[in-house]
Amino acid sequence: MNDSQKKPIGVFDSGYGGLTVLKEIVKQLPEYDYVYLGDNARSPYGSRSYETVYQYTLECVEQLFNMGCELVILACNTASAKALRTIQQKDLPRIAPDKRVLGVIRPTTEIVGKYTKTGHVGVLGTMGTVTSNSYPIEIEKFYPQLIVHQEACPMWVSLVENNEFESDGADFFIKKNLDSLLIKDKEIDTIILGCTHYPLLINKIKKHLPENITILSQGEIVGKGLTDYLSRHPEIEKKCSKGGKIEFYTTDSPENFNTAASIFFGKTLKSKHLAL
Numbered sequence: 001m002n003d004s005q006k007k008p009i010g011v012f013d014s015g016y017g018g019l020t021v022l023k024e025i026v027k028q029l030p031e032y033d034y035v036y037l038g039d040n041a042r043s044p045y046g047s048r049s050y051e052t053v054y055q056y057t058l059e060c061v062e063q064l065f066n067m068g069c070e071l072v073i074l075a076c077n078t079a080s081a082k083a084l085r086t087i088q089q090k091d092l093p094r095i096a097p098d099k100r101v102l103g104v105i106r107p108t109t110e111i112v113g114k115y116t117k118t119g120h121v122g123v124l125g126t127m128g129t130v131t132s133n134s135y136p137i138e139i140e141k142f143y144p145q146l147i148v149h150q151e152a153c154p155m156w157v158s159l160v161e162n163n164e165f166e167s168d169g170a171d172f173f174i175k176k177n178l179d180s181l182l183i184k185d186k187e188i189d190t191i192i193l194g195c196t197h198y199p200l201l202i203n204k205i206k207k208h209l210p211e212n213i214t215i216l217s218q219g220e221i222v223g224k225g226l227t228d229y230l231s232r233h234p235e236i237e238k239k240c241s242k243g244g245k246i247e248f249y250t251t252d253s254p255e256n257f258n259t260a261a262s263i264f265f266g267k268t269l270k271s272k273h274l275a276l
């Protein structure tokens with residue numbers, strides 16, 4: 001395959017949140033090209049039904065395939081929880097048997113057992129991620145002995161999106177959900193931040209958790225998982241272009257995206273509009 005036939009890695013999220021994942025992926029794998037697509041026009045996904053999240057995610061994955069991406073990462077936990085399996089098993093063989101779609105849940109559940117000493121793990125996520133039970137189901141495959149409790153934190157995404165993540169008001173909801181998780185199981189010593197937005201709340205989360213609890217943020221883990229995946233799958237790796245370029249697309253207003261996105265990505269960026 002010559003260089004002009006190689007294509008960027010697609011990264012999809014319901015909106016801005018996946019930029020926290022992309023940021024870490026780029027840190028670890030700066031040589032590749034990336035296309036980021038945020039479905040801001042239809043976000044948040046966290047409170048939507050299985051069918052809706054699946055349809056929206058599939059449409060966005062198809063868009064990234066149409067842009068040439070051979071590999072797409074669902075950086076969104078809700079999409080990974082509700083749509084990934086169906087896309088991998090039902091849609092890919094039909095629409096693009098040689099392309100690949102990966103999520104953020106598996107790399108996290110693969111390593112969580114290395115962190116816990118008590119064997120009790122907590123998962124924080126959107127209502128959709130929690131009710132799908134994807135985390136407990138996936139953790140059981142790798143570490144059947146672990147005890148997993150979850151807590152849906154429906155206000156946390158709004159706190160971040162409304163730029164209230166460092167306000168005093170945020171403390172109320174963060175403490176409320178963390179207390180509720182720890183009441184379910186006092187032996188929890190490792191907590192997965194199972195949502196793209198939660199790394200922005202890390203200072204507040206630390207403030208309201210006992211110091212002995214390990215907090216697992218996904219960006220770095222997903223970056224390592226992707227590095228490992230590309231080394232194990234040279235047939236996919238050789239199709240990925242290497243120019244260190246990133247393009248950003250949003251299904252809503254690029255101006256709004258550019259303003260809010262810098263909070264998630266850590267630097268300013270310029271997006272383009274993509275109509276679905």
Ligand code: DGL
Pocket residue numbers: 013014015017018043044045046047075076077078079126129157194195196197
């Ligand atoms: N990206 C979503 C997730 O990681 C959070 C935002 C949303 O609800 O759309 O679950």
